[in-house]
Amino acid sequence: MNRHSKLLGGVALAASVALAASACSSSKSKSSPSTKPTGNVTTLPSGANSSAEGFNAAVNGFVRPTDKQGGTMTLVNRSDWDSPDTGNQYDAFAWAFDGNYARSMMAYAQKPGVEGTKVVPDLAQAAGVVSDGGLTWTYKIKTGVKYSDGTVVKAADVKYAIERSNWGQDVLQNGPNYFTNFVKDDTKYQGPYKDTNPADGVSGIQTPDDSTIVFHLKQPFADFDYLMAIPGSAPVPRSADKGADYFKSYLATGQYKIDSYKPGVEMDLSPNPSFDPSTDPDKLHVLRASKIVVKVKQDKSTIDDQLFNGSADGDLTGVGVQAAGQAKVMGDPKLKADADSAYANSESYFAINGTMKPFDNLDCRQAVEWITDKNTMQTQLGGPIAGGDIATTAQPPTVPGWVKEDQYATTDHKGDATKAKASLAKCQSAEPDQFNADGTLKTTYEITIRDNADREEKIAETLQNNLKSIGIQTTIDAKPFNKYNADFAGNRQYSQAHKVAISFSKWGWDFPTGYGYMYGIFAGSAIHESGNYVLSWMDDKAVDQGFETALAETDKTKRDADYAAIDHQIMSDALIVPIVYNKELVYRPETLTNVVFSQALGMYYFSAMGVK
Amino acid sequence: MINYIVRRLLAGVVLLFVISLITFFIFFVIPRLGGQTPESLASSFVGKTQDPKAIEGVMHRFGFDQSIWVQYGRYIKGVFFGYDFSNGAEQVHCFAPCLGFSYKNDILVSHSISEWLPVTLSIALGASVVWLLFGVTVGVISALRRGTWVDRAGMLTALMGVSLPVYFIGPLLMIVFANNWHLLPDSGYVPLTTDPYQWFMHLVLPWAATAFGLAALYARLTRVGMLDTLNEDFIRTARAKGLPERTVIFKHALRAALTPIVTIFGMDLGFALGGVVLTEYVFNLPGIGREAVDAVNQSDLPVVMGVTIVAAAFIVLANLVVDLLYGVVDPRVRLS
Numbered sequence: 001m002n003r004h005s006k007l008l009g010g011v012a013l014a015a016s017v018a019l020a021a022s023a024c025s026s027s028k029s030k031s032s033p034s035t036k037p038t039g040n041v042t043t044l045p046s047g048a049n050s051s052a053e054g055f056n057a058a059v060n061g062f063v064r065p066t067d068k069q070g071g072t073m074t075l076v077n078r079s080d081w082d083s084p085d086t087g088n089q090y091d092a093f094a095w096a097f098d099g100n101y102a103r104s105m106m107a108y109a110q111k112p113g114v115e116g117t118k119v120v121p122d123l124a125q126a127a128g129v130v131s132d133g134g135l136t137w138t139y140k141i142k143t144g145v146k147y148s149d150g151t152v153v154k155a156a157d158v159k160y161a162i163e164r165s166n167w168g169q170d171v172l173q174n175g176p177n178y179f180t181n182f183v184k185d186d187t188k189y190q191g192p193y194k195d196t197n198p199a200d201g202v203s204g205i206q207t208p209d210d211s212t213i214v215f216h217l218k219q220p221f222a223d224f225d226y227l228m229a230i231p232g233s234a235p236v237p238r239s240a241d242k243g244a245d246y247f248k249s250y251l252a253t254g255q256y257k258i259d260s261y262k263p264g265v266e267m268d269l270s271p272n273p274s275f276d277p278s279t280d281p282d283k284l285h286v287l288r289a290s291k292i293v294v295k296v297k298q299d300k301s302t303i304d305d306q307l308f309n310g311s312a313d314g315d316l317t318g319v320g321v322q323a324a325g326q327a328k329v330m331g332d333p334k335l336k337a338d339a340d341s342a343y344a345n346s347e348s349y350f351a352i353n354g355t356m357k358p359f360d361n362l363d364c365r366q367a368v369e370w371i372t373d374k375n376t377m378q379t380q381l382g383g384p385i386a387g388g389d390i391a392t393t394a395q396p397p398t399v400p401g402w403v404k405e406d407q408y409a410t411t412d413h414k415g416d417a418t419k420a421k422a423s424l425a426k427c428q429s430a431e432p433d434q435f436n437a438d439g440t441l442k443t444t445y446e447i448t449i450r451d452n453a454d455r456e457e458k459i460a461e462t463l464q465n466n467l468k469s470i471g472i473q474t475t476i477d478a479k480p481f482n483k484y485n486a487d488f489a490g491n492r493q494y495s496q497a498h499k500v501a502i503s504f505s506k507w508g509w510d511f512p513t514g515y516g517y518m519y520g521i522f523a524g525s526a527i528h529e530s531g532n533y534v535l536s537w538m539d540d541k542a543v544d545q546g547f548e549t550a551l552a553e554t555d556k557t558k559r560d561a562d563y564a565a566i567d568h569q570i571m572s573d574a575l576i577v578p579i580v581y582n583k584e585l586v587y588r589p590e591t592l593t594n595v596v597f598s599q600a601l602g603m604y605y606f607s608a609m610g611v612k
Numbered sequence: 613m614i615n616y617i618v619r620r621l622l623a624g625v626v627l628l629f630v631i632s633l634i635t636f637f638i639f640f641v642i643p644r645l646g647g648q649t650p651e652s653l654a655s656s657f658v659g660k661t662q663d664p665k666a667i668e669g670v671m672h673r674f675g676f677d678q679s680i681w682v683q684y685g686r687y688i689k690g691v692f693f694g695y696d697f698s699n700g701a702e703q704v705h706c707f708a709p710c711l712g713f714s715y716k717n718d719i720l721v722s723h724s725i726s727e728w729l730p731v732t733l734s735i736a737l738g739a740s741v742v743w744l745l746f747g748v749t750v751g752v753i754s755a756l757r758r759g760t761w762v763d764r765a766g767m768l769t770a771l772m773g774v775s776l777p778v779y780f781i782g783p784l785l786m787i788v789f790a791n792n793w794h795l796l797p798d799s800g801y802v803p804l805t806t807d808p809y810q811w812f813m814h815l816v817l818p819w820a821a822t823a824f825g826l827a828a829l830y831a832r833l834t835r836v837g838m839l840d841t842l843n844e845d846f847i848r849t850a851r852a853k854g855l856p857e858r859t860v861i862f863k864h865a866l867r868a869a870l871t872p873i874v875t876i877f878g879m880d881l882g883f884a885l886g887g888v889v890l891t892e893y894v895f896n897l898p899g900i901g902r903e904a905v906d907a908v909n910q911s912d913l914p915v916v917m918g919v920t921i922v923a924a925a926f927i928v929l930a931n932l933v934v935d936l937l938y939g940v941v942d943p944r945v946r947l948s
Contacts, residue, residue, distance in 0.1 A: 080717075082659070082716075083718070089659075090659040090660055090661075168700065169658075169661070169663045169665050169666035169669060170665055170666065170668065170669025170670075170672070170673070170700070171669060171673065171698075171699070171700030171701075172700070173657060173658045173659060173663075173666035173667075173669060173670050174658070174659040175659055175661070176659065176660070176661050177661050177663050177666075180663075191665075192701075193700040193701065241701050242699055242700075242701050242702065243698070243699040243700025243701035243702070244699045244700050244718040245699040245701070245704070245718060246701075247718075262727060262898075263714075263717040263719055263724070264717070264724075264728075264898050264903060264906070265727070265898045295800070295896075297896070297898065297902075297906070298799075298896055299799070299893065299894075299896050302786075302798065302799055302896065305791065305798075306798075309791060311798070480909065483656050483911070485662075486652055486655040486656035487648065487652055487656065491652060493647070520660065528655075528662045530651060530652045530655045530662075531652075531655035531656075531658060531662035531667070532662070533660060533662075
């Protein structure tokens with residue numbers, strides 16, 4: 001069994017053992033005052049009825065599980081919402097928090113481990129019923145679900161919500177628009193803001209009655225249930241929509257409603273009086289706090305202190321504690337017992353620009369693969385606890401169906417100069433004009449990184465030294481984080497003008513499938529002239545063909561194997577140099593209840609959480 | 613006097629117009645000269661999807677697809693007359709003085725500034741009282757006790773104050789008074805209207821951090837001014853006439869020494885009202901300065917424009933008030 005399989009196996013085994021042990025010996029759980037259940041626990045979604053405790057407890061189980069309502073939960077966040085409107089947002093923390101005030105059709109299971117990557121019905125009565133050879137998906141919505149103003153949710157509201165967030169991007173520009181890729185539309189619908197006729201809409205979405213919604217697809221898409229877990233499927237009544245201003249008067253369907261939201265300052269939520277727990281048999285929306293206060297744009301240097309001194313109950317940022325805080329947590333057994341080191345469902349990597357000579361030659365790209373010292377980079381990124389495990393594949397190991405593989409294995413992942421030089425020599429034979437007589441490259445290339453993390457600069461320097469050792473000269477240029485893809489690494493004009501051969505990137509999935517992780521960063525059709533995330537810039541036909549095959553496959557096991565094959569192809573083509581599967585050291589103050597780390601969301605399941 | 617004020621106000625309006633033009637040029641024109649296109653600017657406001665329809669929508673809705681001068685004309689028109697814009701679902705009117713709407717938050721800039729302004733006003737006005745009171749008092753005492761240990765202690769403290777920036781003294785105060793002794797909250801803002809006591813408690817540390825350096829400066833200035841004035845002939849005359857020492861010091865010497873203090877106070881207060889950036893960052897206070905820096909980082913140009921104009925207006929206004937105060941402080945000055 002390889003290292004990562006062992007790790008996953010270990011996590012699963014630990015979860016099973018923890019659950020079994022805690023079920024068998026509840027007295028042990030109750031012996032610790034900080035970890036005993038804080039209320040009457042009946043049937044939590046996970047089926048867990050006892051408390052997990054200690055380091056990594058929330059990765060493997062529920063910490064202080066309860067259905068009891070506590071006091072005010074204060075969360076802090078480094079950044080602010082792109083928009084609290086579920087149809088106009090893409091922030092990871094927002095998707096992990098939305099369940100508090102919105103009910104999407106499907107939702108991620110509130111379970112630890114790989115079970116948490118599965119989707120379960122939320123507003124929908126059940127998962128989609130597939131017919132017509134995978135081209136038709138039918139959902140029934142639960143009856144009796146109401147908005148915070150007391151009006152009843154109808155299937156037409158779900159249709160409208162999906163239309164506005166996917167076809168209305170002329171106004172709601174922040175969120176994803178997957179539905180436009182897959183749902184049939186014979187009318188060339190322009191979205192509700194350009195086409196204001198209420199009778200118009202996407203022809204491939206039909207609502208034959210108030211509780212049924214039917215999607216007709218252009219091509220089979222077996223991951224469709226995952227699209228319904230994107231917050232954009234949370235209902236919005238057409239009559240209440242105010243376009244870009246809707247977030248100011250958002251109609252909640254979750255257990256809380258938004259009382260006030262001041263951009264850059266704070267969001268306050270209180271219990272939604274129209275929420276009916278009987279419409280939530282799976283207990284995805286339990287009131288576990290009497291009020292939620294989210295303070296945004298908090299200074300990152302003070303967030304950890306706020307968690308340690310009790311002035312905040314949780315960090316919504318979801319990126320873990322700072323370097324100083326990491327040492328403090330790992331050095332103090334009491335603090336460590338309230339922390340988790342978990343996969344962030346993302347990966348850090350260097351993309352190699354496959355359109356930049358001579359890196360359009362596979363051997364030149366493979367020379368970069370062989371020479372990279374990932375061992376040093378792992379340490380520079382924070383080590384195995386707070387940085388992550390060394391990566392060798394295009395997808396992180398938390399994607400279901402992931403297969404461990406290392407096509408460029410070197411001793412201790414420290415790189416192999418001999419193999420790198422051999423690859424570079426082969427490249428020189430094919431591209432002699434690009435090389436000096438001594439085998440070094442004539443041109444100095446740019447390594448582009450983001451300017452918001454010192455650690456990225458350190459690993460870029462390591463790569464720079466690695467490349468220099470085989471005759472590839474580079475400069476490092478740190479660019480503004482918020483314009484990185486629009487104006488620099490993801491801008492073709494900039495990349496060509498500045499000879500950007502290698503770009504750092506850190507990517508997390510939109511949903512936990514091979515498509516959800518890989519399509520946006522490897523598919524040829526996802527390349528844009530600016531704002532591009534396919535930083536290899538390569539229109540790799542083999543990869544695109546792989547996606548076509550996978551999307552048509554209805555058997556999940558076979559589909560996962562197809563995604564693993566795409567991963568293999570990406571690494572064979574040396575489009576990226578994977579560095580680490582990111583992990584975060586996250587801290588959960590003792591005041592929090594019902595804490596579980598969602599493998600799907602890559603952070604705590606904030607809508608499941610409460611306080612004492 | 614009225615003529616003078618009207619003249620100064622009109623000059624201030626012209627100055628603000630010039631400032632708006634320069635700001636607009638820096639943030640809208642220079643990026644284009646550097647190769648930024650309307651599409652690339654729009655794409656930085658679009659999510660990961662980078663849907664061409666979204667980019668086109670942003671370009672149109674924010675006006676990037678229009679010429680620079682049309683954009684500037686629309687902006688200025690909004691300041692004086694207001695203008696209508698679409699949120700997609702309906703036309704929304706932004707009343708004059710309309711400073712546009714934030715590209716990032718879809719919120720009227722004037723609304724945002726009205727929320728940030730009380731924070732900055734609270735910090736600036738409170739801190740200004742502290743630095744003026746402490747600075748002038750220490751300066752006067754040092755001048756009167758020249759050469760004694762009191763003078764030396766006062767000036768040593770002043771030297772420390774000038775040398776220690778807010779980003780050092782702020783966290784230090786937080787560690788001692790908030791984290792260790794738990795006497796005061798470490799960060800955040802509570803509106804005066806919500807809870808006056810908490811408003812005060814949350815601002816004690818920001819006031820102290822902001823005022824420390826400036827109080828030190830004022831102490832040194834006051835001391836020098838007082839020493840110079842105390843050697844003037846009219847002070848000797850006043851004493852020769854048998855006036856009480858208190859009257860000589862406070863009515864004659866201090867009043868004359870205050871003229872340069874009033875000048876610099878006007879400037880400092882104007883700057884502070886435009887945003888005490890470091891204090892706002894250190895103490896997590898959502899004031900004008902912090903938001904302006906964030907807006908620059910996010911290319912949220914209407915916010916940058918709005919904050920710059922408001923900050924400039926404060927400085928213009930503060931200078932006008934200072935000029936008017938000259939006449940009150942120093943009888944030799946007459947405004948015309």
